[in-house]
Amino acid sequence: MWVESPQTLVEMRGIVKRFPGVLANDSASFTLLRGEVHALLGENGAGKTTLMNILYGLYRPDAGQIYVKGRLVQIRSPRDAISLGIGMVHQQFRLIPTHTVAENIIVGSREIGFTLRYDAINEELSKLIKFYGWSIRPDSRVWQLSAGEKQQVELLKALYRKADILILDEPTSVLTPQETTVLFQTLRRMASQGLGVVLISHKLDEVMGVSDRVTVMRRGRTVATKPTKETNPEELAYLMIGRQIGVVEPRKTTLSPHPILETHGLKVLDDKGLLAVKGLSIKLHGGEILGVAGVSGNGQQELMEALVGLRRVEEGKILIGGIDVTNKPPSAFIDAGVAYIPPETLKYTASGMTVAENLILKSYRRSKFSHRFLINWRNVYEEAERLVKTFNIVAPSLKTRAGNLSGGNIQRLVLARELALQDDIKIVIAAYPTKGLDVASTEFIQRKLAETRDRGAGVLLVSEDLEELAMLSDRLIVMYKGGIVGELSRAEFDLETVGLMMTGVKRAEATA
Amino acid sequence: MLGTAVKIRVERRLELPRRTSAAISGLLILLSFVVASAVFELLGVNSVRTLSTIVSVFLSPTSLLQAVIRGMPIGLAALGLSLAFRMNFWNIGAEGQLYMGMFAATGVVLLHAYYGAIPEQLLFTTMILASFVSGGLYCTLPGYLKAKLGVNEILPTLMLNYVAILFVDFLVYGPWRDPKGFSFPLSITFPDYARMDGFLGNASYLGLTMALVVAAIVYVLMNWTTIGFEMRVVGQNVDAAKYGGINLLRTTLIGSFLAGGLAGVGGLIIVSGLIGRLRPRASPGYGYTAIIVAFLAGLNPWLIVPASIFFGGLLVAGEAIQAALNLPVAAVQVFQAIIFIMIIVAEFFKRYRVTIRR
Numbered sequence: 001m002w003v004e005s006p007q008t009l010v011e012m013r014g015i016v017k018r019f020p021g022v023l024a025n026d027s028a029s030f031t032l033l034r035g036e037v038h039a040l041l042g043e044n045g046a047g048k049t050t051l052m053n054i055l056y057g058l059y060r061p062d063a064g065q066i067y068v069k070g071r072l073v074q075i076r077s078p079r080d081a082i083s084l085g086i087g088m089v090h091q092q093f094r095l096i097p098t099h100t101v102a103e104n105i106i107v108g109s110r111e112i113g114f115t116l117r118y119d120a121i122n123e124e125l126s127k128l129i130k131f132y133g134w135s136i137r138p139d140s141r142v143w144q145l146s147a148g149e150k151q152q153v154e155l156l157k158a159l160y161r162k163a164d165i166l167i168l169d170e171p172t173s174v175l176t177p178q179e180t181t182v183l184f185q186t187l188r189r190m191a192s193q194g195l196g197v198v199l200i201s202h203k204l205d206e207v208m209g210v211s212d213r214v215t216v217m218r219r220g221r222t223v224a225t226k227p228t229k230e231t232n233p234e235e236l237a238y239l240m241i242g243r244q245i246g247v248v249e250p251r252k253t254t255l256s257p258h259p260i261l262e263t264h265g266l267k268v269l270d271d272k273g274l275l276a277v278k279g280l281s282i283k284l285h286g287g288e289i290l291g292v293a294g295v296s297g298n299g300q301q302e303l304m305e306a307l308v309g310l311r312r313v314e315e316g317k318i319l320i321g322g323i324d325v326t327n328k329p330p331s332a333f334i335d336a337g338v339a340y341i342p343p344e345t346l347k348y349t350a351s352g353m354t355v356a357e358n359l360i361l362k363s364y365r366r367s368k369f370s371h372r373f374l375i376n377w378r379n380v381y382e383e384a385e386r387l388v389k390t391f392n393i394v395a396p397s398l399k400t401r402a403g404n405l406s407g408g409n410i411q412r413l414v415l416a417r418e419l420a421l422q423d424d425i426k427i428v429i430a431a432y433p434t435k436g437l438d439v440a441s442t443e444f445i446q447r448k449l450a451e452t453r454d455r456g457a458g459v460l461l462v463s464e465d466l467e468e469l470a471m472l473s474d475r476l477i478v479m480y481k482g483g484i485v486g487e488l489s490r491a492e493f494d495l496e497t498v499g500l501m502m503t504g505v506k507r508a509e510a511t512a
Numbered sequence: 513m514l515g516t517a518v519k520i521r522v523e524r525r526l527e528l529p530r531r532t533s534a535a536i537s538g539l540l541i542l543l544s545f546v547v548a549s550a551v552f553e554l555l556g557v558n559s560v561r562t563l564s565t566i567v568s569v570f571l572s573p574t575s576l577l578q579a580v581i582r583g584m585p586i587g588l589a590a591l592g593l594s595l596a597f598r599m600n601f602w603n604i605g606a607e608g609q610l611y612m613g614m615f616a617a618t619g620v621v622l623l624h625a626y627y628g629a630i631p632e633q634l635l636f637t638t639m640i641l642a643s644f645v646s647g648g649l650y651c652t653l654p655g656y657l658k659a660k661l662g663v664n665e666i667l668p669t670l671m672l673n674y675v676a677i678l679f680v681d682f683l684v685y686g687p688w689r690d691p692k693g694f695s696f697p698l699s700i701t702f703p704d705y706a707r708m709d710g711f712l713g714n715a716s717y718l719g720l721t722m723a724l725v726v727a728a729i730v731y732v733l734m735n736w737t738t739i740g741f742e743m744r745v746v747g748q749n750v751d752a753a754k755y756g757g758i759n760l761l762r763t764t765l766i767g768s769f770l771a772g773g774l775a776g777v778g779g780l781i782i783v784s785g786l787i788g789r790l791r792p793r794a795s796p797g798y799g800y801t802a803i804i805v806a807f808l809a810g811l812n813p814w815l816i817v818p819a820s821i822f823f824g825g826l827l828v829a830g831e832a833i834q835a836a837l838n839l840p841v842a843a844v845q846v847f848q849a850i851i852f853i854m855i856i857v858a859e860f861f862k863r864y865r866v867t868i869r870r
Contacts, residue, residue: 333757349752353745357741362757373737
C-alpha cells in the first residue's frame with residue numbers, strides 16, 4: 001500500500017528485533033518526512049537506538065520492511081545505508097584524533113580515487129562549514145576540537161557524503177548548553193534545506209524545543225507519533241512512561257533511628273572538571289528505598305561515584321553510620337558495607353576473568369574466601385555455585401569468562417556480587433539497575449532490592465524509569481543540574497509532577 | 513571479485529581448549545623451521561645441515577646442560593615478565609633489570625673480597641637477595657610513575673635499560689676493574705663459593721632448580737594468593753580493580769618489584785653461573801629474548817622453563833653454527849626472529865577461528 005510520495009524519506013514498518021533476553025523492537029513503525037526534525041523519544045532501553053541502528057544497517061531486523069524514498073530496501077551494512085543517503089552520528093564519536101578534519105571526513109569514502117585532491121575537498125568542506133556558520137577548519141587536528149566541534153565534524157562527514165537522512169543519537173549528552181543551542185540551529189537549518197533529521201532523545205525539553213514531529217517509544221513499541229505543536233510535555237511524559245503504575249509494595253521494616261548515610265553540602269566535579277554535584281545534602285535511613293529521579297547527566301553519576309569512594313569530593317562530607325568517610329579509598333566504603341550497582345556493569349567487570357572470580361571481586365579479602373594471603377578456592381566455588389543458582393545466572397560453568405555472558409547475565413552477576421556476598425551490607429547504591437532488561441529480569445532485580453531494604457539496609461535507587469521509582473521508592477528526591485529540586489513522600493507521588501520537576505520546575509510550581 | 517566466491521570468515525573464539533592452543537603453537541614452530549630453511553637456502557647455506565646442527569644441541573647431554581644454563585637468565589626474567597604482563601604492565605626493561613642484578617651480585621662479592629664483609633657461607637644467599645632487591649627497585653621506579661602519575665611504562669622501562677648497561681660499563685671500566693687484570697674491563701673473578709658451579713658440580717643443576725622453584729612460586733602467587741588475584745584484576749580492568757577496593761599503587765609497586773626482582777636474579781645467574789665475573793655487555797639481550805619466551809609460553813610459568821631452555825639452546829646452536837658452518841650469528845638471530853613472528857601469528861589464530869568456504 002505504499003504511496004509514491006517524494007515527501008516521505010523513510011518508512012519503517014513492523015520492525016522486530018530480538019536480543020537474547022530482550023525484545024528490543026516490537027513491531028515498531030516510523031516515518032520520516034523531507035524537511036522535518038523528527039524526535040524519537042523514549043526512556044533508556046525503550047528501543048530508540050536499536051530502531052535507528054537497524055535503519056543505519058548496524059543490525060538486521062528479525063521482521064519488518066524498510067522503504068527509503070519509496071523503494072523497499074535491504075540495508076545490510078552502514079555502507080548500504082550511506083549509499084542510500086543515510087548518515088548517523090553516534091553518541092561516541094568515531095573519529096581519529098590525530099588526523100585532520102578533512103582526513104577524517106574522507107576516510108572510507110568511495111569516490112575519492114587513488115590520489116587525494118585536498119584543494120577540492122577543502123574547498124567543498126569550507127563551503128559547507130560556512131553555510132552552517134561553524135568555526136572548524138578542514139585542516140585542524142581532531143584532538144584539538146571540543147566535543148561540540150567533533151560533533152560538527154561527524155555532521156560534516158554525513159553532509160559531505162550527500163546524506164539527506166540524518167540520525168543523531170542523543171547528540172546533546174556530550175554538549176554544553178551553548179553548544180546545544182548551536183546544534184539545534186544547525187538542525188533547523190538542515191531541515192530547511194530539505195533534509196530529514198531524526199533526533200534520538202529522552203529529554204522532553206529538547207524534543208519540545210527543536211522538533212516538528214515526535215514519535216514516542218516504550219518497551220520496544222512505537223506508541224504514538226504526533227506533531228510537536230499539538231502535544232505538550234505532560235502528554236509526552238505520560239506516553240513515555242505508560243499508563244500502568246506497578247503494584248506498590250509498602251515498607252515492612254521500621255526505619256533506623258539515625259540515618260546510615262548522610263551527605264552535607266557535597267560538591268563533586270565531573271570528568272571535565274566542571275561542578276556536577278552542587279552542594280547536595282541527603283539523608284538515607286536503614287529500611288527505606290530513597291529514589292533519585294532525574295534525567296541522566298544531572299549529576300547522579302558523579303554523586304554515586306562519590307558515595308562509593310570512586311570520585312573525589314571537593315567540598316562537603318559523607319558520613320556512614322555517623323562516621324566521616326569523605327575521600328577514603330573505595331575499600332573503606334566496601335568495608336563499611338556499601339554495595340554499588342553501577343550504571344555500566346561491564347565497565348566494572350573483569351571480562352577476561354571467570355564468573356567465580358568476578359563474583360568475589362569485592363569480597364575476596366573476607367576470611368571466608370582468603371586466609372592471610374591464600375585464597376580458599378573451595379569456599380569460593382561453593383559460594384559461587386550457590387549464587388549462580390539463586391540469581392539465575394546462565395553460564396556454561398563457573399570458569400567461563402565473564403565477558404562471554406550476555407548483558408542480562410552480567411547484570412545478575414553484578415547484583416549477586418553486590419547484594420548476596422556481603423551479608424552485612426548497610427547501604428545499596430543502585431544505578432539504573434533494570435535498564436535495558438526484559439520484564440522477568442526487571443521484576444527479579446526489583447524484588448531483590450526490596451528484599452535488601454526489608455533486611456534493614458538503606459537503598460539509594462537512581463533511575464530515569466519513573467514507573468520503577470514510583471513502585472519501589474519509599475521517598476523520592478528529584479535531581480536537576482546537580483541539585484535537588486524537591487522531595488516527595490510516597491503518598492505524594494504523581495508522575496506528572498515528578499516528570500515536570502525533572503525538567504527543573506520547582507515543586508510548588510509543578511503542582512500548581 | 514573472484515569467479516568462484518571463496519568466503520573467508522574470521523570469528524572470535526569464545527573458548528580456547530588447551531589442546532587447540534598447543535596444536536597451534538606446535539604447528540607454527542614447525543612452520544618457522546620451514547621458513548627458516550628457505551632463508552638459509554637463500555643465503556646459500558645447506559639448510560638441512562644448519563637445522564640438524566640446531567637440533568643436535570638438544571640431543572647431546574653436554575650441550576643440553578649448556579642450553580639450560582644459558583636459558584636460565586632468560587627464564588627468570590621471563591617469569592618476572594609473566595607477572596608484569598598479566599598485570600598489564602608492559603615491562604620492556606628486563607634487560608636493564610638483569611644488569612642491575614649483575615651489579616648487585618658483583619657488589620656483594622667485591623664487598624666480601626675487598627673488605628671481608630659477609631661470611632663465606634652466607635655470600636651466595638646475600639647475592640641472591642641483593643640482586644633481587646636491586647632489579648626489583650629498578651623496576652619499581654617506572655611502576656611508581658605509572659600508578660601515581662599515569663606515565664606509560666613502556667618508554668621508561670626501555671630507556672632505563674641503557675642507563676643500567678652504561679652504569680655497569682662505568683663500573684667495570686672504572687672503580688670495579690680488577691687491579692691485577694692488565695687493564696681489561698673486567699671485575700675480579702668470583703671465588704668458588706660465589707659461583708654456581710660450586711654447588712652440585714654444574715651451574716645448570718642449581719640454575720634449573722632455581723627456575724623451577726621460582727616457577728612454582730609464581731604459579732602459586734598468581735593463582736592462589738590475594739595479591740596475585742589483585743594483580744590479575746588490575747591487568748584486566750583498572751576500573752573494576754578500583755571498584756573492587758584494590759589499592760592500585762600498592763599492587764603495581766609489588767607487581768613491578770617482583771617482576772624486576774626476578775630479572776635481577778637472572779642477572780645473578782649471568783655473573784655467577786655463566787661468566788664468573790662482571791664484564792661489559794654481559795647480557796646479549798637476554799632481557800629482550802625473555803619477552804619472546806614469556807609470550808611463547810602464553811605467560812604460563814611452567815611452560816616458561818622449557819621455553820627458556822629452548823631459547824638457551826638456540827644461543828648455543830648459534831655458536832655451533834658459527835664454528836661449524838662459518839655462518840654469521842645473524843643467521844641464528846634470523847631464525848629467532850622467524851620464531852617470534854610465528855608466535856604472533858599463532859596468537860591471532862588462538863584468538864580467532866578462520867574458516868574458508870566455497
